[in-house]
Amino acid sequence: MGIMSKILGGGGTHSAEDYVELDLNDFESAHGGAGMQVHIAEIADQTDVIDIKDAVYDGDFVIADITRHSTSDRTVEHIIDELRQVADEVDGDIVQKGDDQLILTPTGVTVSRDKLNA
Template sequence: MGIMSKILGGGGNRSVDDYVELDLDDFAEAHAETGMQVHIAEIGDQGDVIPIKDAVYDGDFVIADITRHSTSDRTIEHIIDELRQVAREVDGDIVQKGDDQIIVTPTGVSISREKL
């Protein structure tokens, strides 16, 4: 299974050990130019939203696991509303992928709603 399949694939409990670091010679140069990072986060409670918001405000991309919540849970509804407002404020984007992930992007990055 490829790294993007692991990042964007099915839910379940993931840990840092589930992600494989790939050797990319040009990564350091590309990162220096854009300054953007992709963060993987887990939302267990309202407090987990703060570092996600900070990352998006700082210009980073966040993929957040919400498997600990039901999509009908009022807490996750409130969290999604907060993250939606952050995406609007920075002119970024937000989508919910299935019942297990939320993807939030920074300024100028939009998420296609069509699968490849």
């Protein structure tokens, strides 16, 4: 018995010719190449927030480096508040990882607060 016969369940009414192999490129073409991307960003000043907001509004995931700012810096507090509003608007998520990274997700994506290997 061949592999397709096993997949099809042996004596079913379908043959291997009834099935079409799907190609990822066909999927991307059919969906306009749309898919979530992961962006790495560095926040040096307030203007860097614009590109991050645009990416999240477009449905992308962003990991932002905030090492240039002290976590007690009023600028970084303002930036985090602004990005928190974006996450709320798109029903995404925002998490600060340590003192140096922000993780922002688009609509419907959440970041677990539990470590996998804890």
